[in-house]
Amino acid sequence: MKRVLLLLFIFNYAPIINAQYTEIINSKRPGFSESPYSVGTDVLQFETGVFYRTSNNKVLYAKPNSIGGELFFRYGKFLDKLEINAKVAYQKDEILNNPSEAITNISGISELTIGAKYLFYEQKYTDKSKEIRSWKRRMAFDKKRLIPSVGAFVGVNTNFLGDGFKENELTLKGAILLQNDFSDRLVLLTNLIANKILSNSNEYSYIATMTYALNYKWSYFIENQGIFEKHYTPKFHFGTGIAYLLSQNLQLDASVRTNFFDDYSFLYSSIGAAWRLDRHSDEVIIKKSPRARLSKKRKKGNFFSRILKKKNKRN
Template sequence: MKRFILLVTAIITFQIVNAQYTEIINSKRPGFSESPYSIGTDVFQFETGMFYKTNNDENLLAIPKTYGGELFFRYGKFLEKLEFDAKITYQNDEIKNPFGNNYNEFGVSELAIGAKYLIYQKEYVDKSKEVRSWKRRNAFDKSRFIPSVGVYAGVHTNFLSEYYKDDAVSFKGAILLQNDFSDRLVLLTNLIADKITSDDNNYSYIVTMTYALSERWSYFIENQGIFKENDNEFHFGTGAAYLFSDNLQIDASVRTNFFEDYSFVYSSIGVAWRLDKHSDEIINKSSPLNQLTKKRKKRGNFFSRLFKKN
C-alpha cells in the first residue's frame, strides 16, 4: 500500500522539473493509441509482440489468416518532451484463391520512423492539501477535461518486401491527447492522418480508456475508426498488462469489428523492456533553502498506459 501511495503521489507532484520520465516503464502496448508524453531522456525502450488475425470475408478473394511480429523502438534524447521512434513489422498472409488454391505472401510489411513532442502538459491542483472543506477536497476537478497535447510526425519508408511495397514513401501526422480523470483512470485520444501523399491515404481516430486495478494490473478498452475514400472501418479492442518489474511489462489484447459482410479477430501478446540510463535534476521545495537541487531518478508511477507520461 505504501508503494502504491508513492506511485500515485508522483502523478500530482509539482516539484519535479521535467515530468516526462517515470521510474517504472512507460509502454505504448497493448493498445494502438499513443500518449503525448515521452519516455524521458537517455532511455532506450523495446516493445515487441506477436499477433494473429483471422478473417471472415464474403468476397471471393480475401486474406483469411495473418500472423507475424513487430518491434517498436523508442529513444529519448535532447529534450524531456521529445522522443524518437522506429517500428518494423514482419507478417505472413494466407491468401484465399478464388480457384480453391491458397498461397502465402510474407515479409517486412512496415518500416517507419518518427518523433513526437509534448506541446502542452496539463497540471492539476493537489486537493489533498485542502483541509478546510471536505466537499472541495473530494469534488471532481472539471479542469481535467482539458487534455495534455502532443504532436507526432513520421515517415513510412519503402524498404519493404515486394508484396507490401508502396509507390513511394508516405507520411504520417497525429495529434495526441491525454486526460487524467483520476489517479487510476486515463483517456487517450489520437487524431491521425496516415500515409499522406499515398494512394492508400486515410484518416482515423483512436480512443482508449485505461484503468488501474492494482499496482501490477491494468486493463483497457479501445475504439478505432478508419476513414478511407471508399470504405470505413470501426474496430473495438480490450486487453490487460502486468508490470513484472520496473523495467519489464507483459501484455495481451484482442480486437474485432461487427460488420455483417466482413469481420475479423486480432489477438496479440507481447513484452516491453527498457534500458534506463536516465538522470535528472529536481527542486526540493520542502527544503529550508528552497533552491537545493540534487541528481536522482524521478519517482515514477505504475502501468505505462495509465500512470505514465510517455
Template structure:
C-alpha cells in the same frame, strides 16, 4: 504507502506527473494509441507483440490471415519532451483469391516500417486536493480541469517500398498526428489519437483511436479501445480489450483480443507481448550556493604557460606521477610566494529522493522477506517437531496397548490352564468313584450269587 504512490504511475498510456521520465516503465502496449509523453532521456525501450489475425476471404484478392511479430523501439534525447520511435513488424501474410474456388499463397516480409517523432507541447496542471483541509466536499469533488487534455504532436515517415507485396504503398510518405490524453483520476485516463497517414499517395487514410485505461492496483491494468480508419474506398474499424501486468520497474507483460470489421467481413486478432526498457536515465541537477545563485565551474590557471618548451615538458612528465586527487596552488602574500598541496574539491550530486525511497522500500522488502522466511522456517520446524512428538506418543501408546494385550493374554492362558487342571482333577475323581462303584456292584453281584448258590444247596 510511499511505494504504492511510486508504483501508481500508470503503465500502458498512463502518466500522472508532468515529468517525461517515470520510475516504472511507461508502455503504449497492448493498445494501438500513443501517449503524448516520451519515455525520457537515456531510456531505450522495446515493445513487442506476437499477433495472429484471421478474417474471412473476400471474392477478390484479400489478406485473410496474418501472423507475425510487431516491434516498437522508443528513445529520447536532445529534449525530455521529444521522443523518436521506430515501428515495424515482421509477418507472414496469407494472400487468397476467392471465386468459384479459393486459392492462396503465403508472403513473408515487413508489414509496416515507420520512423517517427513526437513532442509534448502542453501539459495542464491540476489542483492538489490534498491541501484542501477546510471542506471534505471540496477535497473529494471532481476537478473539471481534468477535461483539458495533455497535447502532443506526431510526425513520421512511412517506407512503403520496403514492405512485402500485400502492404506496399509506394515510396516514402509522411504521417502526422495529434495526441491527446485526459487523466480523469489517478486510476482512469483516456487517450485519443487522430492521424493522417500516407499523405500524397493513393492509399492516404484518416483515422482516430480512443483508448480507456483503468488501473486495478499497483500491478494490473485493463483497457478498452476503439479504432476507426477511413480510406478512399472503404472503412475499417476494430474494437479491442486487454490487460497488462507490471512484472518489474523495467518490464511489463500484456495480452489483448480484438474484433475487426472490414466492410461486411468480421475477423479476430489476438496478441501477447512484453515491453522492456534499458534505463540509463540521469536526472539533471543545478548546483546553487546558500543564496540560490548558480555555482560556475572555476577556470583553472595554468602556471606553466609562461615557461619555455623544456620547462613545460618537464612539468608535464612530472605531472604523470602526481596523485590525481591532489593539486598544488601558489599563495602569494606581497613579495612572498608559497606553494601548498591540497585535495581537489569534489562535487557530488545529492541522491534523488525517489531513488532513496525506492532503495528504502527494497531494503524494507528484503527485511520483510527475510523475516517471513525465518518465520516460515520456524513454523516448519515446529510442525516437524509436533509431528515427531505425535509419532512418539503414538508409538508409546501402541507399546502400552501391546503390553496390556500380552498381560491379558497371559492371564487368560493362566485361567485356561487352571480350569483345565481342575477339569482333569474332577475327571480323575469321577473315574475313581466310577471304579469304586463298579467294584462295589461286582462284590454285590458276587454276594448275591453266593446267596443263590446257598439257597440252591439247601433245596437239594
C-alpha cells in the same frame, strides 16, 4: 496512492507531474493508441510482441490469415518533451481467394516507420491532498481534467518492405495525441491520425483508449478504432486487454480485438512485453538544510570547550 498513479504508465500513460520520466516503465503496449508524453531523456525502450490476425472480407472474396511480430523502439534525448521512435513489423500472410479457393502466400517486412513526437501542452492538476479545510473541495472533480494534454507525431513510412507489402513511394504519417487523466486510476487517450499522406491510398483513423488501474501490478483497457480509407468502406474495431508489471522496467501484456459487421469479420490477438534501459538522471542541486548547518556549528564546540582549548594551547 503514488504506486497506483504510476501504474497508469503501463499503457503509454504519462505522469501528472511536470517531468516526462517515470519511475515505472511507460509503455505504448498493448493498446494501439499513443500518449503525448515521451519516455524521458536518456531512456532506451523496446516494446515487442507477436500477433495473429484473421479476417473475412465478403466484398473482396478473400480470407487472409496473418501471423507476425513487431518491434517499437523509443528513445528520449535532447529535450524532455521530445521522443524519437521507430516501428518495424514482419508478417506472413496466407490469403484464400473465393470462390476459386486459390491460396497466395506472402511474407516480409510489412511496416517500417521512423518518426518523432513532441508534447506541446501539458495539463496540470490541483493537488487535492493538501486541502484539509473542506472535505467537499477535496473530493470535488477538478474541471481541468476535461482539458487534455496535447502532443503531435510526425513520421515517414519507408519503402524498405517485402515484395508483397511495398508501396510506390515514401509516404508521411501524422497524428494529434490527446490524454485526459480523469482520476489517479482512469485515463483516456485519443489519437487522430492521417496516414500515407501524399499518396493515392491515404488513410484517416481515430483511436480512443480507456484504461483503468486495478492495483499496483494489474491494469486493463478497452479501445475503439475507426479506419477510413479512400476506396473502401469504413472499418471499426473494438479491443480489450490486460498488462502486468513484472518489475520496474519490464511489463507483460495480452490483448484481443474484433468487429461487429456482417460484410467484414476481423479477429486479432497479441501477446508481448516492454522493457527499458534506464539511463535517466535528474539534475540534483545540493543545499545544506538548517539542521545540517546547526550540526556544523555544534561541531565547532560551545563556549566552555573553546575556553578549555585556549588554555590547553597556552599550556
